Structure formats: C-alpha cells, structure tokens
Amino acid sequence: MKELDELVKNYRLSSIENQQAYFERIYEIVQIPAKSFYFAYNFLRAYDKSSVLFDAVLSFIKEDDLPKLVEISLDILKNESNENAESIIAYVSLQLPTLLHVYLEEIYDLKPNEQTYYEDYPWRNAGKTSFDFLQSIFNNPLRQNEYYKVWSCLLETRNWGNIEYAIGQVRQKAVFNNGITVEENIDNHLSHVGLIRKGERLHRFYNTELHHLIFPKGYFEYPVPIWLNKEEHPTWNLATEEPDYKVGGLLEDTSTTLFHHLITFEPVPEFMEVTTLNRLVLGVHRTQIYEGVLFY
Secondary structure (H helix, E strand, O other), rough: OOOHHHHHHHOOOOOOOHHHHHHHHHHOOOOOOOHHHHHHHHHHHOOOOOOOHHHHHHHHHHHHHHHHHHHHHHHHHHHOOOOHHHHHHHHHHHHHHHHHHHHHHHHHHOOOOOOOOOOOOHOOOOOOOOOHHHHHOOOHHHHHHHHHHHHHHHHHHOOOHHHHHHHHHHHHHOOOOOOOOHHHHHHHHHHOEEEEEEEOEEEEEOOOOOOOOOOOOOOOOOOOOOOOHHHHHHHOOOOOOOOEEEEEEEEEEOOOOOOEEEEEEEOOOOOHHOOOOOOEEEEEHHHHHHHHHOOO
C-alpha cells in the first residue's frame, strides 16, 4: 500500500498539469476494492476539505466496507469539522440509508451537511426508528426552533404513521413561516417524498423501483477531464439486456416553443405499469428545465 500512501500524501502537492495523470492512476487503483477502501480511509484522515476525487472514490467502495467509513466519519465529526466525513454521510444516506439508521440520534445532534437539501436523507425509510426521539422534540415547547427539522425527518422516514402524526403536529404548531398556508406547505413537502393527498389519505405517485439508463460506450464523444468523465462511474458499466430507447433531441422547435425530447419508451417496460400504450414519449419544455425538481 506504499503507493497509496504516497498518492494521499501528494494530493495537495499535485499541480494542475499533473491532475489528469493523478486521477487516471487513482481510477486504476480503486478498481480493487481493498485499495479503494484503504485510499478513502487514509484520505479522510489526512484532509478535511471536500474533494471531487474523494467523492468519486466513494462509488468504488464495497458495501461491506461502508459501515467502517460511517463509524470513522461520525467519530471525526464529534471532535472537528470535516467536509469529507460529511460527504460519506451524504453518500451513504443516498445509496444505503439503512446503514445510518442505528446512528440517527447521533446524526441529529452532529448535524452533518446542515443547510443542504440532503441533510435529512439519513432518515429515508427509517420506519419507526428514532420516532420516539423526534416525538420528544415536538413535545418540548423549548425546542420550537427544531420543529421544522423534525417535520422534515419524519417525512423522510416514508412511514405513513409517522407522516400522519407529523401532519397533525404542524397543523397545531407554528412550523412554517413562508407566506403560504399550512395545507399548501404540507402538500408541497409531501411531493418531495413522492406522496400526494387524496382527501386525508396518502398515496404514492411514482414507483419506488430504481432503474438505470445505460448509455453505450462513446455516446458522449466530446472530450472532458477525467474527473468529469461519466463513463468511469461503476453504474455506467452495468450489463443490460433491455431494448434500446431513443434519448434526447427536440420534439418541437418553433419561434414560441422549444420542447425537448427526454426519452421514448417503445415498447413500454412492464415496471412502468402503463397498460394502455405501446409507446410512451416523455418531453419537457425549455422553461421547465430551470424549475428544479419536476414530477410527471
């Protein structure tokens, strides 16, 4: 592991001119799981400022090694700020949030990734885990400044009992202060976790099953630095036996309309649960692209 030690040591010393070669060597090394973990562990200990390189290496860590990095990261954050430790919590909360559920109260107190849109992701699909802890905050009038945080965490659990309880609480307490009604706030926040109300009943409005779009090698022909090269990421090299689908281009281009083509499903995959169409075309208007999260 001597070469890895040198690579960690020389990270801040590498010049802009050498960055390409440095990243290329790292990508060669991290294909070996034991080495990717060793590099991430030592980089985390050596540097506290965030790094594109470190974030990229996390994608090559074996699932069995992630709990070790989580534990190390939380230990570091108990004593000092460390952006790379926060990156690990963010990465795991997106990819394998169940690994964080035993640490939820600790994460709540340490506040990693505070003020980011993903700060409450550790509570994703947490069920009743930490419910009693969050409920105790809602019941404490001296902690009113935390009510919005608790509301957000309970939504991320995706547990309908938790969410129904949280809705009841925000109707009674002053949680929102943004100029719109409580009911509008409730509906807006529910949409962020894929839920919609029909009367007082909650419904999911999209399938929670995950599918990747696999692009063929060389699809993106324009040259980019290696740290921006999407094809280095493991998910860009998954095997697939699915049919090909048309992606990109324009559906309509006039003086008043610019309607982008996203993807055409033909045939429509079974997982989409669309039974009345043989062909499904998805598009988006130019103005919608800049609106943030979109739901269809």
